[in-house]
Each structure stands twice: as C-alpha cells, then as structure tokens.
Amino acid sequence: MTIVDRGLIFDSAGQPEAEKTASLADLCRTASGVLFCTFQLGPVKNAPNSTLCVHRSRDQGRTWQRLPIAFATAVAGVPGSLSTGQMAEVRPGRLLLMATWIDRSDPTRPFFDPATEGILPTKILKAFSTDEGESWSAWEEVHLPGARYCLHGSGPLVQWSDGAIALPFESHKPFDDPDPARRDVQASWLMVSKDFGTTFTGPYLVAQHPQHTVYYWDQRVCAGKQSGDYCALFWTHDRGLGRDVNVHMKQGRLAPADASSETVQDTMMPGQIATPTYLPGGQLCALVVDRRWPGKIALWLSKDNGASWLEQAPAYVHSGAAPSGYGSDTVKYAEVWESLEKWRFGHPMMRVLTDRLGLITYYAGTAAGLDIHWARVEWE
DSSP states (O other): EEEEEEEEEOOOTTTOGGGGGEEEEEEEETTTOEEEEEEESSSSTTOOOEEEEEEEEETTSSSOOOOOOOOOOTTBBBBBBEEEEEEEEETTTTTEEEEEEEEOOOEEEEEEEETTEEEEOOOEEEESSSSSSOOOOOOOOOOOOTTTTTEEEESSOEOTSSOOEEEEEEEEOOOOOOOOGGGGGOOOEEEEEETTTTTEEEEEEEOOOOSSSSEEEEEEEEEOOOOTEEEEEEEEEETTEEEEEEEEEEEEEEEEEEEOTTOOOOEEEEEOEEEEEEOSSOEEEEEEEEOOOOOOEEEEEEETSSSSSEEEEEEEEOOOOOOSSSOOSSOOOOHHHOOOTTOOOEEEEEEEEHHHHHHHEEEEEETTEEEEEEEEEEEO
C-alpha cells in the first residue's frame, strides 16, 4: 500500500480564533461518487461552542468546497455544543447526519469530571438532506429505550448491502454521579435502523469487559461480508495496568443476544484508535493511530480476515508529532481525557474510491491550529 497524493480539506491558518481547531473528521462517499467530510470546529477541541462543519468534493477528494451551513447547537432552548458528526447516504440522494450533542448550560464545566469519571449530559441527534448537503432538516433526538446513562457517538456510520445502517456509540457515567461502582456502565454499542434512518432499535452490545477492568473505547466498525456481520476495532485501556494495551478486535453479528466480550481479541497492533476497512479484494485494512513518540498513523493489512496483521511500513499516513505528555508506561484514567485536548493528530477514516484507490481523512496540526488532511492510498 502506497500513499500517492496528499492535501488539505480545511486549513486553520488565517481562520478566526473560533475556527482554529478542526478535529474528529468523518468521511462519506455517495453512490454517485460525491464525497463529504464532516468535522468538529471550534477554538479548541470540545469547546463549549464547538459545532460541525461540512465540506464537499466532486472530484474524488482533490478539491473541497465548504458548505454554508450553520447547525443549531441549542436543543429545546438548552445551549450546547456538537461533538461528532457521522454522515451516510441512506437512499439515492438522501443523506443522514447523526451528531452527539453536549449540554453546555454551564459553560464553565469541563466535558469530563476526573473526580466522578463522568461526562456532561448528551443526546444523539439526526437530520436529513436531499440537496447534497446544502440544507438540512431540523435536529431530531434519537431515543433508545433501555440505553444506559450518557451516550456518545464513537465512529462512522456502518452500512450493509440490505440497507441497514448502524451508529456506533459508547455509554458513560453522568457527570454528577459519584458512585465508583457504576464504572460498569462503560461499554461499546450499536444502534440500528432498517428503515433508512427513520427509527432506530437497540442498543446492541458490542464489547464490555466482564470485570470492567478493561475499557474498549472509540470503536470503529465496518460491515462484514454478510448482512449483519461486522468487524470492530477498539482503542483498549487496561485500568489494572494503568495503561493502554494493543488494539483489540471483535468480529460479530447484529443480534440482541450478542452481549459477550469473550470474543474480543488482541490484534497485536500497538496504538489507540483504529479504523477497519474491507478492500475490494477481500483484504482487511486498518488505519492505526500510534501516539508513542514521535507518533504516526500507520496502515496495517490482514490477508486472513484479522487473524494476523502486517504493518505497511513505511506507508505512514502521518508521522511526527509534538509531545503530548501521554504515552508513558502508566497513566491514570483521568489523565487520558485530559490528554485528548492536547493530541495533535488522529481520527483517521478511509473510503474506497476504485478497485485500487482509497481516500483517507484525518486531523493534524500544532498548538496554533488543527487542520483536516486528506491522503490518497493505492494498493495492488
């Protein structure tokens, strides 16, 4: 696999202070070949006034146009911010955008409380567009009966050939919940729609450690070869060891009873967030964020459906990063969240363009500003 071209979708240089930090990028490709990149935009990561920005490309990602959209950030009169945005074409010409909304009624509160290990109140919202992203319907809240505690979107929308779609999300403790026993709420889930985003069912449990001593974070999920099958990769943190461990993987199937994390396996790939993609030839590709100094986003390839992986060195999507204070042998759980605000690259995404080409997006930059990058990758 080779990186054959690079460029910028959003350049923070020269932008106003309110738009200096672009991060958490998503990438959508429609059946007609139009590309959309949605990302969080604000003065810093997860700021009380962060919103979503959407760019569109009609030439396979070579050039991008910013769409003049101002998404509402207040819900039912409550001030909020928008954290993540995931887009998919659910029917020809009909786009679905799902977002995580964070309650910012008290803008002095941080997103995460290290004392309670809880997050601010959140909601999952959705909207539709039928004019290639030029305008959007009003936000609607997605309600999931039985969903526990605070929800946060954790990766791109998943689509199967039969039209089913799923949003990966995580559950977390509420900000004001002091009970340490409720650490068991942390888990990775899917909410599923079989009517093109009109309604969602679930939640379907993807991964949760039986003793709650290992956390499976920031799941990235791709559809498997059969309808309902999926492959999920996790940034994995061992609370007992006090550090991250290798990327873990689960290959599962949509079913309410699919609640066991015993099938979660060590991939032996070092890193945090990892995004899986099946290539046209059936090989499984992973984009892996490795923040050990000096840091990189690496391409890994599996020819045996995830049983083994080979790093495609030196085909680094990104390399070299400013120190973030994270990556030591031991790290407290609360320090992980603090480091999120300091990291200068991450959240890679890939969409297949042709039988031999794919497009990757990710964020990277410096303390002066974070940009959204694209890179074109070619494989044999």
